[in-house]
Amino acid sequence: MRLAGKRAVVTGGRQGIGRAIVDRFVAEGATVLTCGRGDRPEGLDAAVGWQALDVADAGAVEAFAAATGPIDILVNNAGVQVEKTVADSTDADWDLVMGTNARGVFHMCRALIPRLSQGGSIINIGSISGHVADPCMALYNASKAFVHGLTRSIAVDHGPHIRCNAICPGWIETGMLEAGFDLADDPAAARRDALARHAMRRFGQPSDVAAMALWLASDEAGFATGQLFTVDGGLTAASPLNPGLF
Numbered sequence: 001m002r003l004a005g006k007r008a009v010v011t012g013g014r015q016g017i018g019r020a021i022v023d024r025f026v027a028e029g030a031t032v033l034t035c036g037r038g039d040r041p042e043g044l045d046a047a048v049g050w051q052a053l054d055v056a057d058a059g060a061v062e063a064f065a066a067a068t069g070p071i072d073i074l075v076n077n078a079g080v081q082v083e084k085t086v087a088d089s090t091d092a093d094w095d096l097v098m099g100t101n102a103r104g105v106f107h108m109c110r111a112l113i114p115r116l117s118q119g120g121s122i123i124n125i126g127s128i129s130g131h132v133a134d135p136c137m138a139l140y141n142a143s144k145a146f147v148h149g150l151t152r153s154i155a156v157d158h159g160p161h162i163r164c165n166a167i168c169p170g171w172i173e174t175g176m177l178e179a180g181f182d183l184a185d186d187p188a189a190a191r192r193d194a195l196a197r198h199a200m201r202r203f204g205q206p207s208d209v210a211a212m213a214l215w216l217a218s219d220e221a222g223f224a225t226g227q228l229f230t231v232d233g234g235l236t237a238a239s240p241l242n243p244g245l246f
Contacts, residue, residue: 002218004029007071011055011108012078013048014041016174017125020206021075021213022048028214033068036078055104056095065111072117073217076105076147077125081140081176083183089139101143109154109164116162123216124151125209126166128232136183144168148228155226163225165216170232172204199234 008025012018013034019041025032026045034044035053044050053064055078079101082093105124116122129137130144147166154164171177171194184190195201212231215221230236 001029002214002220003073006073006217007031008033008073008075008217009068009071009108009112010034010075010077011053011104012036013044013050014038016176017169017172017206017209018075018077019044020210021077024207024210024214025073025217028218030073030217035064055108056099058103058107061104061107061111065108065115068112068115070115070117071112072120073123074108074112074116074120075123075125075213075217076108078104079125079143081137081179083136083179084138085136086138093139097139097143098146101140102146105147105150109150113154113158113162118161119219119222120162121217121221122151122154122162122164123213124164124166126151126168126228128168128170128230128236130168130228131230132236134180137180151228152226159225163216163221165221165224165226166228167209167212167216168228168230168232169209170204170230170235171198172206172209174206177203197235197238198232199237202233204231204233 003025008030010018010022013022014036022032022034033049035051040050053060080097082097124147126147127144129141130148133141151164151166181187181190209231212229
């Protein structure tokens, strides 16, 4: 029970990585409040609080933070992607992706930093796409690079009161992964090639990211701040050569 007695807020807890983090935190003793667009999702643990919230809305985030009160852990997981190049992206695409992935993280941090306990932990969900560009994901790539920079700034400006780190997942088995493969001329071949590029020969699971989030939220990570922790099964460790051909 590494989070016993701690109070956590997790954005985007409806499904995927966010839901896995919520479930893991509850299992480790935390009191968890999660949020997202729409009604409470089915199957969410009865002990978990749910609040409908658009993190891109500054006023709504401030009201949410005021009602939430003091917390120990903030996980900024809410995110969206649009599969387009810069030339094809519209202003509406910009508002959607940057609104949630960049401005939303900023809003949550600004509103909840004053409410974090001494030694509290912020965990931002970045991406390897903030380091290396996935094709046809221009706005998503840029939004995650913003998250990485903001993470470092918060750690520097607000330590030692709080810690702030980012997790940079690689290719995790969620709907976002499938949307990326759908862009390929041959999605099945693209999937096979991608698997061969992973040292672990598998894609990640939301639980893999949740395990890292648990450590960063716990007192065991008390000297870790301002860091970007890559969880990608060895994908970005390899050269461009496909190891499956050797």
